[in-house]
Amino acid sequence: MKIKRRTFLSSIVFTFLQKPKMKKVSLVRQTYAIPLSKNKLIYDVQNKKKKIFSPSKHSPWAG
Amino acid sequence: MIPLVKCELCPRYCVLDNGQKGECRIRINMDGKLYAVTFGHPCSIHIDPMEKKPLYHFLPGTPILSLATVGCNLHCKNCQNWEISQAEPYQYETKFIEPENIVSLAIQYKSPSIAYTYTEPLAYYEYTYECCKISAEKGLKNVLVTAGYINKEPYKRLLPFIHSANIDLKGITDEFYRTVCDGTLKPVLQTLELTKNSHAILEVTNLVIPTLNDKEEDFQKLSSWIAQNLGKDTPLHFSQFYPRYKMTHLPPTPLETLLKARQIANNEGLYFVYIGNIVHRDSSNTYCPSCNTLLIERYGYNILQNNITQGKCPKCNTEIYGIWQ
Ligand code: SF4
Numbered sequence: 003m004k005i006k007r008r009t010f011l012s013s014i015v016f017t018f019l020q021k022p023k024m025k026k027v028s029l030v031r032q033t034y035a036i037p038l039s040k041n042k043l044i045y046d047v048q049n050k051k052k053k054i055f056s057p058s059k060h061s062p063w064a065g
Numbered sequence: 066m067i068p069l070v071k072c073e074l075c076p077r078y079c080v081l082d083n084g085q086k087g088e089c090r091i092r093i094n095m096d097g098k099l100y101a102v103t104f105g106h107p108c109s110i111h112i113d114p115m116e117k118k119p120l121y122h123f124l125p126g127t128p129i130l131s132l133a134t135v136g137c138n139l140h141c142k143n144c145q146n147w148e149i150s151q152a153e154p155y156q157y158e159t160k161f162i163e164p165e166n167i168v169s170l171a172i173q174y175k176s177p178s179i180a181y182t183y184t185e186p187l188a189y190y191e192y193t194y195e196c197c198k199i200s201a202e203k204g205l206k207n208v209l210v211t212a213g214y215i216n217k218e219p220y221k222r223l224l225p226f227i228h229s230a231n232i233d234l235k236g237i238t239d240e241f242y243r244t245v246c247d248g249t250l251k252p253v254l255q256t257l258e259l260t261k262n263s264h265a266i267l268e269v270t271n272l273v274i275p276t277l278n279d280k281e282e283d284f285q286k287l288s289s290w291i292a293q294n295l296g297k298d299t300p301l302h303f304s305q306f307y308p309r310y311k312m313t314h315l316p317p318t319p320l321e322t323l324l325k326a327r328q329i330a331n332n333e334g335l336y337f338v339y340i341g342n343i344v345h346r347d348s349s350n351t352y353c354p355s356c357n358t359l360l361i362e363r364y365g366y367n368i369l370q371n372n373i374t375q376g377k378c379p380k381c382n383t384e385i386y387g388i389w390q
Contacts, residue, residue: 028068029080030099033219035072035092035191037104054110054159057174060366061111061131064145064342065118065182065210065231 070094074190075138075215076252089188090153091136101191103134106159107167108149109183112174114366118210119341121351122300122387123229123266124178125361126368129208130171133183134159134192139212140247141235142311143274150184151310164195168203178228182210190219197226206388213256214248220256229266229388231302232257236271236278237287245277254294261295266388268300270341273318273326275306284326288333297334298354298386303327305342320345337386353378353385360385 067083072092079087081094091103110132115124118131135157137150144150149157171179179200186193186209197207206228213232234257236242239250260267271287273279284303291299303326305318323340327348330338336354344365351361351373358380362369372379376389 028066029071030068030097031071031073032099033073033216035074035099035101035104037191038100038102054107055170056110057112059111060113060117061109061183063109063111063133063149063183065131065180 068097070097070099072099073216074219075187076249077138087138088140089136089138089185091134091188101189102154103136103159103189104192105161105163106134106154107132107162107192108135108152108157108159109133110162110167110170112176113180115178116363116366116368118180118182118208118231119270119302119304119339120208120229120231120266120268121302121339121349121361121363122268122337122385122389123208124206124388124390125371127178128174128176129178129180130167130174130176131180131182132167133181133186134189135184136188137185137212138188138214138248139185141212142245143272143306143315144310145272145307146183147310164192164199167196168200168205171200171205172203176205178206178208180208180210182208185212185214187211187213187215187220187223190215190223194223194226197223201226211256212246212248213253213260215252215256217255217259220259224259224263224265227260227263227265229268230260231268231270232260233270233272234287234291237283237290241278245274254290258294261299266386267295268302269295270302270304271326272304272306273322274312275315275318275322277315279318279322279326281325281329284329285333288330288335288338291330292334298336300337300339300386301330301335302339302341303330305340307342324348351385353381353383355383356381 070081072079086093112128113131135152181193209230242248242250303323327338340348349363361371
């Protein structure tokens with residue numbers, strides 16, 4: 003009887019331990035990212051009025 | 066199932082689910098691959114004086130084409146450029162500019178060098194890398210203005226194309242980096258050492274923030290670390306803080322504090338210590354470390370006189386750390 007109960011309990015534990023294994027997640031390591039292709043933006047732009055290049059004046063930013 | 070992506074560019078090691086962006090906001094997992102969102106999309110390009118970076122020991126008085134994309138892998142509460150560094154890519158309209166065209170722009174505007182600056186060039190790494198490679202091939206020089214928060218391997222890959230760098234050493238304790246910048250100190254120290262041991266000219270900036278890193282003990286510890294690990298010839302800039310971003314409750318750094326910092330760094334044996342973000346004539350000049358002759362006189366970003374002759378003091382012939390022409 004004792005043995006049977008242990009077997010039953012261990013089968014439950016085994017089932018729980020097995021569950022996460024079934025949902026195995028793979029992980030890719032990457033140091034360098036792939037450039038998004040030329041004009042492909044994955045977002046809608048909010049600020050449309052900013053001028054990017056102003057050669058005649060120094061930057062307002064630090065650095 | 067689409068895999069998670071672990072980005073190993075910087076010490077944050079973000080693990081990204083599909084569609085998720087990293088802490089820097091500009092690297093994204095798309096269908097199991099890591100993409101650089103802002104590659105080729107600078108949000109700001111200007112022509113600045115070299116002294117603005119600040120670099121005082123690298124091609125003084127020359128213009129430098131300077132650019133940035135949005136994004137940064139640190140989140141300093143005092144960030145002076147937070148509108149772009151802490152922005153999301155969709156907040157700025159940009160045009161795609163090939164790395165080749167950045168180099169052509171520098172040549173067109175007679176800028177002998179290009180600065181990757183304003184936000185964090187090591188976060189928009191791939192664009193920085195491509196521009197640097199092409200610009201070096203064309204005989205131009207590359208300058209990094211960075212917080213130096215990057216892993217060793219990618220930094221070593223970029224370094225051969227870098228001719229000068231101004232690296233922020235924002236504080237000298239790990240606690241400062243954790244509480245103010247949301248980062249850690251050790252990787253920054255590693256980047257500083259790697260740079261000084263390369264062929265690139267290194268200058269260091271410490272932004273002095275009232276009550277946070279302005280104790281005499283902080284200045285002493287920071288200067289002595291530089292003297293011992295980077296060498297006494299490493300130029301150091303103590304910069305004035307302005308209340309910005311999440312630190313508008315603090316006052317600007319008093320001039321006396323900056324002068325005190327400079328004094329302490331000089332006592333630690335550093336040869337070239339400057340104060341910046343504030344006009345103070347004597348503290349932005351370069352003097353010969355051997356005979357104290359005035360070598361370069363500056364006012365703001367302007368060079369009033371430059372007496373360095375073939376990289377040496379004209380009086381005692383001491384070689385001066387830097388690239389002068
Ligand atoms: S570079 Fe960006 S995505 Fe990569 S680990 Fe650092 S913060 Fe995360």
